[in-house]
Structures are given as structure tokens and as C-alpha cells.
Amino acid sequence: GAGVSQSPSNKVTEKGKDVELRCDPISGHTALYWYRQSLGQGLEFLIYFQGNSAPDKSGLPSDRFSAERTGGSVSTLTIQRTQQEDSAVYLCASSQPGTSGGNHNYEQYFGPGTRLTVT
């Protein structure tokens, strides 16, 4: 079936501009996550959505970063006034939390990412 999709795949922007990144989760997955991965670094959690609400925004690095999710499906991550240190691959993941407990609830499936370069 269709996996997580993200757009654009690559984005080059000038410092100070705003950018919007889009994520389409796997159909039926209620949980959606944004991460970023800087060059040579590990993955860093940004924000988690359950349905349309975001119970955990603890990873957003500054107030220039925001995200929303509508209709329990598509999510957009917005970065305002981009800085060079925002350059990274932004990855979206989705999962289908169940009620039975255990690892299955946390298995996350990633999209191909958006490679953001701020010049």
C-alpha cells in the first residue's frame, strides 16, 4: 500500500524566507511525527500529533517552527525566517497506535524526507 509521502523532496531557500513542508501519512494512521536529521547527526524529534492535536511539541527548537494537522491526515511544518542552521532533512513518520499495548503501538513508518537547504 501507499507509504508516507512528503513534499517537496528538496527545497532551497534564502535565509529569512518562510518555508512550508508537507506530510501525507499512511491512510488510517492517527499518529504523526516530525523529526529532523542534520548532516552526520542523529534524528531529532520535533512534534507529535494524535489526530489534529499536538500533545507533544517539546522538540520544536524555536518559535519560528510551527506545525498543524487538519482532518486527521495531512500535516504541514512551517519554518519562518529560516536560518542556515535550519538546513537539514525533515522527516515525517506515522503510526497506528492500538489498544493492546506493547511495541506495536510505537512502530513508526517514515516518509522519504524533505531536504532543506538555507543559503
Add this chain to the structure above:
Amino acid sequence: RKEVEQDPGPFNVPEGATVAFNCTYSNSASQSFFWYRQDCRKEPKLLMSVYSSGNEDGRFTAQLNRASQYISLLIRDSKLSDSATYLCVVTGPDTGRRALTFGSGTRLQVQP
């Protein structure tokens, strides 16, 4: 101290070799554990969950030792296609916080 620590490698092994990766995590209340695989410039892909009883999937065996806060991955009969970075992943103790915490990864290079 990092929440999840892994030896970055690289591990260079010949085809057919058995190789083991280890990982330690700092939070004793962590609930769920995984190994993900990431190929160069690609997204992470779930390799397998890790259970306290140990679990096996073909050539791959994962073990969890909660007392030592230690996770391992064993790959038998390595293939060239196993070359990738292997990410050790845990979830936190707070069931409201469902984010994954990733180690920095261990790079494996299988050579012909």
C-alpha cells in the same frame, strides 16, 4: 550523557560473517525498543522490534536486557545488501510522549 548510545563503527566485515551491534539506553523506564536501518540519504526503515524474551527474524536476532539497559542486534551470514547504518531506538516512559529517541547509529560495511 546521551539517552541512547551506540558505537558509530564502521564495522567492516566480509560476506558471510556474523556481526553484533550493541546499544545502551539511560532511562530505566523506557518502554519500547527497536532497531531501524538507514541507507545513505534515505529514510530510516523499521528492521525489528526488540522484546525482553529476545526475538529472531531470519538472519537477524535482537535481545533486550532491561537490568543492564542494553540492546543488541546480531546479523548472521552477512550480505552485501546489509551494508547500512543501524539505529537503536527507544521510547520514553511517558505514554503521552510517543516520540522515538534515536541513537546516532552504527555503520556496517559488508565487503565481498
